[in-house]
Amino acid sequence: MDSTLIQALGDRLYDAMATRQTVAPLTSQFEDLSVDDAYRIQQRFVQRRLDAGETVIGKKIGVTSKAVMDMLGVYQPDFGYLLSGMAHGEGECIPLDTLIQPKAEGEIAFILKRDLIGPGVTNAMVLAATECVMPCFEIVDSRIRDWKIKIGDTVADNASCGVFVLGDKAVSARNVDLATCGMVFETNGEVIGTGAGAAALGSPVNAVAWLANTLGRLGIPLKAGEVILSGALAAMAPVAAGDSFRVSIGGIGACSVRFA
Helix, strand or coil: CCHHHHHHHHHHHHHHHHHCCCECCHHHHCCCCCHHHHHHHHHHHHHHHHHCCCCEEEEEEECCCHHHHHHHCCCCCEEEEEEHHHEECCCCEECHHHCCCEEEEEEEEEEECCCECCCCCCHHHHHHHEEEEEEEEEEEECCEHHHCCCHHHHHHCHHHCCEEEECCCCECHHHCCCCCCEEEEEECCEEEEEEEHHHCCCCHHHHHHHHHHHHHCCCCCECCCCEEEEEECCCCEECCCCCEEEEEECCCEEEEEEEC
């Protein structure tokens, strides 16, 4: 795929985000769209946001749990960039009209205290580089119409990043079993799902190591101070105006978010 088309498709996704209007799946228009092409489109999309004044504050791993894979029909992980305009505070009310077709996911966030540069990053290296872990919500949002996505669509769309919310507690990653810790997911006071750390590629630590090694092969580090979202621990839930969500993760804490 030539660079002119790559740029045009990245611009199309940026414009979709800015106007909150969805676009047809890229893979339905370009059947030969490769994952490499999709990441090049993602880079253009992200660059447009950087040019508009945002900064990179972290990265995310997407499509790590079987529940999300089955829901989307996408069966391999991907990654995207977290930007400064995506961050919201614990319990904050997020205006729904700033998003397009959001869905909520409960996750474990890693805050790094030193760089991780793959390939060759091990789980022990991930733990040594982690300042703390926190409960969080990722509110994924697709610019692709009706979430009709294949892997190329979600990759190009910055791994369907929307916004994210970190909880109000931080704990050492060494003080909790990140593979077995359980999560309870509530909407409007009703439990709608449960999960465990193992849902994210067997452990959130595995997911972060995968990300560091995948990005390392591209010459991209995970940097000290960055927020790393390690993947959903249960199926994502649709969001409607007035909804209130809460996740609690054993040994880590809770996170909540509301939508107006």
